[in-house]
Amino acid sequence: MDGLAATLVILDYAAVAVFGASGALAAARRKHDIVTFGFFAAITGVGGGTLRDLLIGAPVFWVGRPGYILVCLAAAAAVWSFGWGRRREVSLLWLDAVGMAAYSVVGALKALSLGVPPFSSVVMGVLTATFGGVLRDVLADEPSVLLRRELYVTAALAGAIGFVLLRWMDVPVMAAGLAGFAAAFGLRAAAIVFNWSLPGFPGRGPPEDERA
Numbered sequence: 001m002d003g004l005a006a007t008l009v010i011l012d013y014a015a016v017a018v019f020g021a022s023g024a025l026a027a028a029r030r031k032h033d034i035v036t037f038g039f040f041a042a043i044t045g046v047g048g049g050t051l052r053d054l055l056i057g058a059p060v061f062w063v064g065r066p067g068y069i070l071v072c073l074a075a076a077a078a079v080w081s082f083g084w085g086r087r088r089e090v091s092l093l094w095l096d097a098v099g100m101a102a103y104s105v106v107g108a109l110k111a112l113s114l115g116v117p118p119f120s121s122v123v124m125g126v127l128t129a130t131f132g133g134v135l136r137d138v139l140a141d142e143p144s145v146l147l148r149r150e151l152y153v154t155a156a157l158a159g160a161i162g163f164v165l166l167r168w169m170d171v172p173v174m175a176a177g178l179a180g181f182a183a184a185f186g187l188r189a190a191a192i193v194f195n196w197s198l199p200g201f202p203g204r205g206p207p208e209d210e211r212a
């Protein structure tokens with residue numbers, strides 16, 4: 001395995017662990033049992049990559065490599081053991097930003113490597129980076145990342161677009177990947193620090209008699 005491949009594998013496992021921990025934290029807020037911790041962690045950790053592989057017709061990445069699920073379960077056990085105090089949750093917010101940025105690139109790279117067109121590869125990068133979080137929020141009955149105005153999906157989109165565009169320009173994979181990661185993480189970090197969000201729809205709502 002060359003250096004680039006090894007780096008991508010490490011990023012892949014690290015992102016799964018981070019997302020798995022975020023799923024376990026969602027279970028902790030609801031005071032669920034240890035089995036539910038593991039279920040939330042696994043769904044969140046591998047959800048985005050599973051959807052990507054199904055859509056592009058690739059073997060689902062964790063089926064032949066159970067280490068991914070084991071990493072999720074280890075993250076769930078760590079959250080169960082050490083709790084979810086405010087400091088850990090803030091730290092995880094930043095780790096989640098790192099995982100999201102890495103997955104926006106890894107997802108797009110896998111799609112490109114299998115001959116998926118550039119536009120669709122961008123979509124695969126965004127789905128890989130965000131779909132696990134969507135599943136987590138649905139299961140935990142929390143507002144979905146898709147319904148929040150904070151810059152999260154937008155950051156993943158920036159990372160995937162940046163990476164795919166640079167690869168289209170024949171920039172080496174490592175350089176393109178670092179640039180895509182920096183774009184996604186930088187935008188997400190700015191959103192966390194400065195509370196950036198997208199503007200809401202400026203139009204008027206429906207008349208009073210049409211509202212639910």
